[in-house]
Amino acid sequence: MAAPILDLVLPAMSEASANLIGQRLRQRMSHLHPHIESTVSFVPEKGRCKAPRIKPSWSELVLVPINATHLHSSPPQLTRHAEDIRRNHPDLAIRVARPTGPAPALLNLVDARLRLAAHRVHAQELDALILSTPDSGDQRGAAMLSKMTRLWSQHHHLPVHIATNSGGTTNVEEVVTHLRREGRRHIAVGSLWICDDETFRAHTHMALHAGAEVVSAPLGDDPVLAALAFQRYCSAAMGLVSGRTDDEVVPE
Secondary structure, eight states: OOOOEEEEEESSOSSHHHHHHHHHHHHHHHHHOTTSOEEEEEOOSSSOOBOOOOOTTOOEEEEEEOOSSOSSSBOHHHHHHHHHHHHHOTTSEEEEOOOOOOOTTHHHHHHHHHHHHHHHTTOOOOSEEEEEESSOOOHHHHHHHHHHHHHHHHHHTSOEEEEESSOGGGBHHHHHHHHHHTTOOOEEEEEOOSOOOHHHHHHHHHHHHHTOSEEOOOOTTOHHHHHHHHHHHHHHHHHHHHTOOSSSOOBO
């Protein structure tokens, strides 16, 4: 019996940079787990989704959200995406895995990208950090993000604030402006984003325009993300075999 197809669901529009990340993640999966066939979907917060091309030979499909803010429940746009696939392919057994979610291990990736970005602009000294995310996540994800900010602050002995792309007082432009009013002049933004898409680039522009000294690149196709995605896939695939329902995520 063939293993279920792994669909890596990226939270971005299908454009060149996101496509490249998707293909590289697929290559990592194929290299480590050659018996598992994989594909990529693109499900941005706003804009048009791009579903995988379903092959007639496929009987089971596991959707794994590559998401750094949700830990338990799927964003509503991904839930709609899964429902569309079910409606168009009623004979295909589909399971939505838990999102890869935020994890303290991702801070090492953020740090590495932030060091590289700081080196490029010759930033010598930092006096504040911002952990930037595309949204505030689900309830469990938000709690983990709060924990990660505390860990990051303790590690660097610097104040750390969360900024999201959700608007309001947590908007990255507002957070940078607030820190500068406090007298902070060397502000670095660590990006807990997956793809360098149009939304991320606009977010970066706002941070720099508000006075941030440096903004790190997104997480991209790092092996840590690939490992998290495979763990989520295995759990959901076992659910398909056993018929369990406890692994399938619920909409927010």
